[in-house]
Amino acid sequence: MSKEQLVRKIKEGTVLDHVEQGRALQVLQALNIDGKNGNIVTVAMNVSSKKLRKKDIIKIENRFLKPEETNRIALIAPRATVNLIRDYQVFEKRKVEIPDTFVNVFKCPNPTCISNSNEPVSYIIDAVRKNPPLLRCRYCGRLLSPNELI
Numbered sequence: 001m002s003k004e005q006l007v008r009k010i011k012e013g014t015v016l017d018h019v020e021q022g023r024a025l026q027v028l029q030a031l032n033i034d035g036k037n038g039n040i041v042t043v044a045m046n047v048s049s050k051k052l053r054k055k056d057i058i059k060i061e062n063r064f065l066k067p068e069e070t071n072r073i074a075l076i077a078p079r080a081t082v083n084l085i086r087d088y089q090v091f092e093k094r095k096v097e098i099p100d101t102f103v104n105v106f107k108c109p110n111p112t113c114i115s116n117s118n119e120p121v122s123y124i125i126d127a128v129r130k131n132p133p134l135l136r137c138r139y140c141g142r143l144l145s146p147n148e149l150i
């Protein structure tokens with residue numbers, strides 16, 4: 001069985017390829033995709049790949065994710081490739097980039113941070129440096145490495 005057959009081709013939508021092995025569900029969560037809006041979402045985990053040893057693939061039918069959406073996954077799946085498909089053909093291919101700010105993607109790991117109290121505030125994590133990534137909670141100012149957030 002070839003890799004192409006493993007997950008069927010989609011007619012229209014977004015394919016996230018080269019997602020780090022085992023991270024597909026975290027990616028879906030960061031994208032706020034919970035399967036309740038009716039679009040077909042196909043997840044393949046631990047697929048063999050030349051680039052990475054194993055990878056995850058996510059196919060979201062009938063939805064074209066915008067860069068500001070897919071950039072939400074830049075820390076979780078930094079090598080992900082975003083393919084936009086129309087009539088079974090890729091018409092746009094792009095990489096993910098770390099945005100200046102992550103809103104409601106990650107919780108601040110500081111238990112005394114106001115964003116972890118019952119206050120109705122969003123989780124806002126700013127990127128103070130992108131390569132290598134260094135993040136900071138906008139509320140408590142704690143500096144955070146990607147590993148503390150993922």
Ligand SMILES: [Zn+2]
Nearest residue numbers: 108113137140
């Ligand atoms: Zn904080």
